[in-house]
Amino acid sequence: MSDAANPYDASHIQMLEGWEAIRRRPGMYIGSTSQRGLHQVVFEVVGRAVNEIVAGRAGSVDVTLTPDGGVRVADDGPGVPVETSGDAGSPGLEALLTQMQFGAEPRGRHAVATSLFGIGPCVTNALSSRLRAEVRRQGIGWVQEYTRGVALTPPTSTGPTTRSGTTIAFWPDTDIFETTDCSFATLTERFQELAFLNQGLDISLTDQRPPDGPRSVRCRFPGGARDFVIFLDAQRGASVHPDVIGFEREDPRMAGTVEVALRWQDSHGERLQSYANSAPTPCGGTHTAGFREGVAAAVNAHLRERRLLAEAAPDLSADQIGDGLTAVVSVKLDRPEFSGSTHGALGGATVRAGVAKAAREHVGTWLERHPEQASAIIGRIIQGTGQN
Structure with a gap:
């Protein structure tokens, strides 16, 4: 033309x-x-x-x-x-x-x-x-x-x-x-x-x-993410294990902080809500991947130490461990990286590694220090997998 x-x-x-x-x-x-x-x-x-x-x-x-x-x-x-x-x-x-x-x-x-x-x-x-x-x-x-x-x-x-x-x-x-x-x-x-x-x-x-x-x-919620998990569980009306596991950690490698709260309940399905700098990340991202990886590592380590899994049996998957779990994962970063213009998913390999390490250590420590509650949680998870 x-x-x-x-x-x-x-x-x-x-x-x-x-x-x-x-x-x-x-x-x-x-x-x-x-x-x-x-x-x-x-x-x-x-x-x-x-x-x-x-x-x-x-x-x-x-x-x-x-x-x-x-x-x-x-x-x-x-x-x-x-x-x-x-x-x-x-x-x-x-x-x-x-x-x-x-x-x-x-x-x-x-x-x-x-x-x-x-x-x-x-x-x-x-x-x-x-x-x-x-x-x-x-x-x-x-x-x-x-x-x-x-x-x-x-x-x-x-x-x-x-x-x-x-x-x-x-x-x-x-x-x-x-x-x-x-x-x-x-x-x-x-x-x-x-x-x-x-x-x-x-x-x-x-x-x-x-x-x-x-x-x-x-x-106004002084309890932060812990209060959030209690609120979410109340919405579902399910019976829950009494304590909320929660922690905050600063990690220089990812130039930010992570706050996590989680609790298992006596129902099926996983409810995981994630945020980056207080904005929802509906598609998840590296912070949710790191959280699930870290929790799975902590639970499997607990099972192995107490010989609750057969030696030849594979580790439980994050999906199996997450059944019945309510969790909130919030990261606050100096330089957040998102996948796509809508900011629906968070990127950044250091975020995944930092959240995974924090979740593995804090959940693992909590399971060790609360043996009665840990036993109830582990028993529920194993029952759900059909390995009891």
């Missing part, structure tokens, strides 16, 4: 930046315009507030679903810096809400991953018909309003205040989303995960929409 028949040149290229790019292709930034994408714009704002707590600058986050379809996220941190006040902090309020910088959010083991690409509230602002930001910082209150990502006014002082923190209220754009009805259950589940995986986190969710009155839930 000749150039004359297809007159495409540089004049046809559109350069889209900031809010305009996000509104033109929202799926590139939040995954979809369905309810899943709607929840993602909530997480983009919540993530900033949660990381204030993780960094030790705030104590709690309050999320509210308002009757008019809005979402309000408030924290009690020091407040976002405000450029017009001469505040040299970074990023400032307007930069936070308008500048699209991939990876701008905190990263590494000391940050909670809730944003798809680390852009944060800028995405939410662009995809909201209206957004109102209130900042209480250094004794002064500030407010700024936006419409579809565009500021209506500069940040305006509201006078002295004795409080501190940041509140961002937004109304998802009905021209963008298939629905603007957030699911209380879905948001609760994700906030519970974050609180289980970050022991200092205190996050509440209030739904003001029900006609019969508000409903709310507070997510």
Whole structure:
């Protein structure tokens, strides 16, 4: 085909930046315009507030679903810096809400991953018909309003205040989303995960929409992954062996930490939930492979030492040992490696080796120190294999 028949040149290229790019292709930034994408714009704002707590600058986050379809996220941190006040902090309020910088959010083991690409509230602002930001910082209150990502006014002082923190209220754009009805259950589940995986986190969710009155839930779990396993077992309603085996370990080789909790129950099937930097890894990865490898090694070593397996018999497989197991595996890494752009599976050979070593040592030690419970667990596993 000749150039004359297809007159495409540089004049046809559109350069889209900031809010305009996000509104033109929202799926590139939040995954979809369905309810899943709607929840993602909530997480983009919540993530900033949660990381204030993780960094030790705030104590709690309050999320509210308002009757008019809005979402309000408030924290009690020091407040976002405000450029017009001469505040040299970074990023400032307007930069936070308008500048699209991939990876701008905190990263590494000391940050909670809730944003798809680390852009944060800028995405939410662009995809909201209206957004109102209130900042209480250094004794002064500030407010700024936006419409579809565009500021209506500069940040305006509201006078002295004795409080501190940041509140961002937004109304998802009905021209963008298939629905603007957030699911209380879905948001609760994700906030519970974050609180289980970050022991200092205190996050509440209030739904003001029900006609019969508000409903709310507070997510705070000092027991971390141990509490998570107890919660998961309670959901299944199965009888369980009493103790949760749990441990945390830092491993310089994988530049991060691993937290694991597990417990066997008197039912079939394995329930293993895994996370990397507090983000779910539904396809597993090297951390789950290392966990299963380490637990299998510990159990088989215990069986061999007590001659509970015939000398010529092969080791039990990870599948056999995992039957009836509920487990949570959470790694927090400085430089996580993922397989694929969706981050569904974690990579990294050092992660597998580090988690396997930690699981083998800690589970093995627990079995040695709790002989009665170990006997019950081993007996259940052997019974399930048909080798008793």
